[in-house]
Amino acid sequence: MDINVRKRSQVQVVQLRGHLRMGPAVDSLRQTLEEAMGNGDTRIVMNLSEVPMIDSSGIGLLVRFLALIKQRGGNIKLAQPSKFAVQTLRLVGVLNLFEIFDNDDSAVESFA
């Protein structure tokens, strides 16, 4: 999985490319989120437009960090999740835990 992080208006925009699943992909994203939290960055937009599939490991990672970051007054918001990612999050009942946006801009602006 490719992970690209850029900062926009005090918001970390994390662009993911590839399946988010157990193994190197989930391990890399965990490291990215730990580093963000370590730096005090708790406003995160996760762009999932190029993530065709998220497995239970990836879902577990997202909801765990969502809880941790919310405890610190921040949030993880999802931008452009793929159709199957949305279906999967809905199947396990966690879709409504996330705010979802059509693009990065609106997700970033929602933190203002």
Added chain:
Amino acid sequence: MPNEISGGSENSELSELLDRSMPANSEAIAAVVDSISETLGKLDVPEQKRLEIALAVQEALANAVVHGCGNDPSKYVRCRVKSAPNGRIVIVVTDPGPGFKADGLSDPKKSENLYSDHGRGVYLIRQLMDEVHFERRGNEISMWKY
């Protein structure tokens, strides 16, 4: 290993598409899942159905690696894929572990479980596939997609 696969209705007419053994290492899962997806793509299985099968296999292999083999790469997980003449697909994942009772799993959609970082794999498999059976001592799962 028995040749008979539970579920479906055409066991005697199944064609083998793939038979892989992989070391119980989480990094080995992706290659098996991707090869299954590629095989199904060549059979013109629609993308939505391929994604659903791929995710179910991903979860079954992850369970086999983590729970069946304790992440011990000296152990092996076997994954077989077969098709029936009517287009139904069955995937069988077998690990050498003691097995488990799938009926005792908690509901991941309960409010107290929503933020849990685990416990969704078997639930997802059951939602994504049309028929799911745990065989032998609970260390083999057969998953049918119609």
